[in-house]
Amino acid sequence: MQIETDFQSDEEYQTLLKRFKKLLKSEQLKFTSQREKVLETLYNSDTHISSEELFLLLKSRDENIGIATIYRTLSLLEREKIVTSLYTENVKKYELSHKKHHDHLICSVCGKIIEFVSQEIEELQDEVAENFGFKILDHNMQIFGICKECQNKGKN
Amino acid sequence: MQIETDFQSDEEYQTLLKRFKKLLKSEQLKFTSQREKVLETLYNSDTHISSEELFLLLKSRDENIGIATIYRTLSLLEREKIVTSLYTENVKKYELSHKKHHDHLICSVCGKIIEFVSQEIEELQDEVAENFGFKILDHNMQIFGICKECQNKGKN
C-alpha cells in the first residue's frame, strides 16, 4: 500500500516536472537545479509556504540557493499558473496548483490553513461574475476564524 | 431628495462617530482630531483606500497628520471591526464595514473593485465551516478577472 502510494506520487511528480521543463523550453528559459529544488519542495509541502520558509528549508538542507532566486522562481511559477498564492500573516504564501481548486479556512489563533472545495460556491461565483459581465481569471476565498482545536484549547 | 439624502448620510455618520467615541472611551483611549479625520475620510470614500492614499488625501487638505498615525488608526479601526481590509496591488486597502457584508470582484487590468452580496454564498460558507467545527470570525472573498469595460477596451 505504502509502496503503491509512493510510486503514484513519484509518477505524479515526474509528470509535473515534465510539464515544467516543457514550459521552460517553450519560453527559451532554462531548467536549473534551483528551479527544480523549488518545484520539488512545493510538491512535497503539504501546506502553504512563504519565500522565506522555502529559503530556510532549502538552506537547512545545505542547498545552494539565494532568496532572490526563490522569489524569482515563485513569481515564474505563479505567472505560469503552476502555483497559486494567498496572502496571510503579512506574507505571500504559495502552494502547487496541480491539486483541485479549493478555498481556505484560516485559523486566526494557530495560523493553520484548512482547504475545502465547494462546487456550489464555485457555481454561485460564476453566476455573480456573469451578472456583472466580469470574466473570471481566478479567485481566492479565505474564511477566518478559530479552528476546532483552538476552540477546545480555549476551554482548558 | 438631495437634501434628504444628505441629512440621512449625516445622521448615519453621527451614529458611527458616536459608536467610535464610545468604543474609545470604553478602552481608555482618546478621541483625537486625527482619528476623526481618518474615520470621516473613510466614511466619505466610495472605494477601498490604502494608508498612503488616505495620507495624501488628508495632506492635500492641509490636515496635520502623519502617516504613522494613519497606520495606527487603521489598525485600531480594523481591530475594532469598524473597517475591513483586503490586500491588492501589493498594499492593504480599507473600507468602512458599516455597510452590509459583501464580497469583491477585482479587475486585474484597471484595479477596479466591484462589490457584491450573495446570501447563498454566505450560507454555504457557514455550512462548510460548520462541517469542520470551525468558528467563523470573518471572511474575505476576492474574484480576480477582467471587468466588462476592460474586456471591451481590448477589442478596440
Added chain:
DNA sequence: CTGATTGCAAATCATTTGCATTTGG
C-alpha cells in the same frame, strides 16, 4: 496633571533589482 497620542525619523520586513559571475543548452 498625566497617560495616551502624535509626528518625525529611523528601523524593520518582505520583496525587487543591479551586476559580476556562473551555467545550461
Added chain:
DNA sequence: CCAAATGCAAATGATTTGCAATCAG
C-alpha cells in the same frame, strides 16, 4: 559560446517603532 540564471548586496516600498513633544480628559 552566449543568453539566461544565479547569488549577493544594495535598493525599494510598505509598515512599524522609539521617542520627545503635545494634547485630551
